[in-house]
Amino acid sequence: MDAAEFRRRGKEMVDYVADYLENIEKRPVYPDLEPGYLRSLIPNEAPLEPESYEDIIKDVERVIMPGVTHWHSPYFFAYFPAASSYPAMVADMLCGAIGCIGFSWAASPACTELETVMLDWLGKMLQLPECFIAGTHGRGGGVIQGTASEATLISLLAARCKAVRRVQTINAKKSESEILSKLVAYTSDQAHSSVERAALIGAVMMRKVPTDNRYAVRREMLKKMVEEDKAAGLIPFYFCATLGTTPSCAFDHLTELGPLCNEENMWMHIDAAYAGSAFICPEFRPLLNGVEFADSFNFNPHKWLLVNFDCSHWQIPLGRRFRSLKMWFVFRMYGLKGLQAHIRKQVALAKEFESLVRADKRFEICAEVVLGLVCFRLKGSNELNQELLKRITKSREIHLVPCQLSGRFVLRFAICARTTESHHIQQAWQHITQLTFDVCLQLFFFFRCSVRNCFQMNICVIHGGLHEVSG
Secondary structure (H helix, E strand, C coil): CCHHHHHHHHHHHHHHHHHHHHCHHHCCCCCCCCCCCCHHHCCCCCCCCCCCHHHHHHHHHHHHHHHCCCCCCCCECCCCCCCCCHHHHHHHHHHHHHCCCCCCCCCCHHHHHHHHHHHHHHHHHCCCCHHHCCCCCCCCCCCEECCHHHHHHHHHHHHHHHHHHHHHHHCCCCCHHHHHCCEEEEEECCCCHHHHHHHHHCCCEEEEECCCCCCCCCHHHHHHHHHHHHHCCCEEEEEEEEECCCCCCCECCHHHHHHHHHHCCCEEEEECCCHHHHHHCCCCHHHHCCHHHCCEEECCHHHHCCCCCCCEECCCCCCCCCCHHHHHHHHHHHHHHHHHHHHHHHHHHHHHHHHHHHCCCCEEECCCCCCCEEEEEECCCHHHHHHHHHHHHHHCCCECEEEEECCEEEEEEECCCCCCCHHHHHHHHHHHHHHHHHHHHHHHHHCCCCHHHHHHHCEEEECCEEEECCC
């Protein structure tokens, strides 16, 4: 492909991408395929001779699109958002074209300096303390990482190094291996699995801290565990607080936990991968109160701030892409007010869905709805909810994923796509309620609709769907 063909094909690809995104809701949000579907659709070996671009593009629709879960469909309500915007896509094209490896200032001065400034812009949007900003007299600042998983690991490794040095200044005879064997880290029992994985990679113990009835870590429980471990000769050194947990978007109490971590010489890292973007809105910024006690903080603009994946903070690899271009384009073309409007709109959509759930007595809300996630379930057994989710997934009209809260099987409804509107929420709810009726009708016939069995199930099917049976 020479420059002339690149110009032509590049314009064609922009049209293809624009058409894909404009018409994405017409595609089934979830693929109807079995694992291994792709291997039979393409040759077993790479071609010996070059193939035409036209054939490759045809195979995108034939081979790739049938196996795509469409994360940017307005009917995608699973996991958390994967941010996307046209300014970020355009910037990514330029990033790929420049193709620098920014491992040092000299390797690409603009890559290094724009990244530093963009992280400062972001820190100021979040009203972070000056110690987190590079352009001050402090020693803070950040770099762009791939994911929160990597950010958690690098913070844990930094905390581990700091703890070893601190112990050795007190007792120089202690070897590093002896100290490492006694280090213990802590995180919420609601924390993402990547936090536990960081401890495994970092070769340190990690304990899960039980949460309160709102799935948040409180000071008393962490303090109790720290005191127990110190009495056993262990060395508490790290706590990963979560703001916006993956299962239910719960928030650990930083203003309680931060002072405790400081008192105990424990590094406090804040994982706000999803929720962090919301803190640019003044009404949600109080959720970040206590960040002044933290040693490190991470969130993912590639989740909810319209910056395409990948874009997180802090860094393991030396070489890195020119990812700050995406932030520069997005921040300038949306402005702070535009970004705030995006966050507020999606929170309002989540509240709209919550109101639909609460208005239907067959369902219950399982966790406080703070941002863009609604955790809900049918009143009844876990098996009933599993069957409902199974039917939702099979329908391929909307996509949800579950979580476990207090031993209950719960459905998560996250507002994800930039293009999701109120009518998508209404349509999704209609679909859920219709499938609910189908599930209960199946149960009705399975149990031969005897009154006794209906009471044993605590449900009965009548006109209008599933209703609770009292008495």
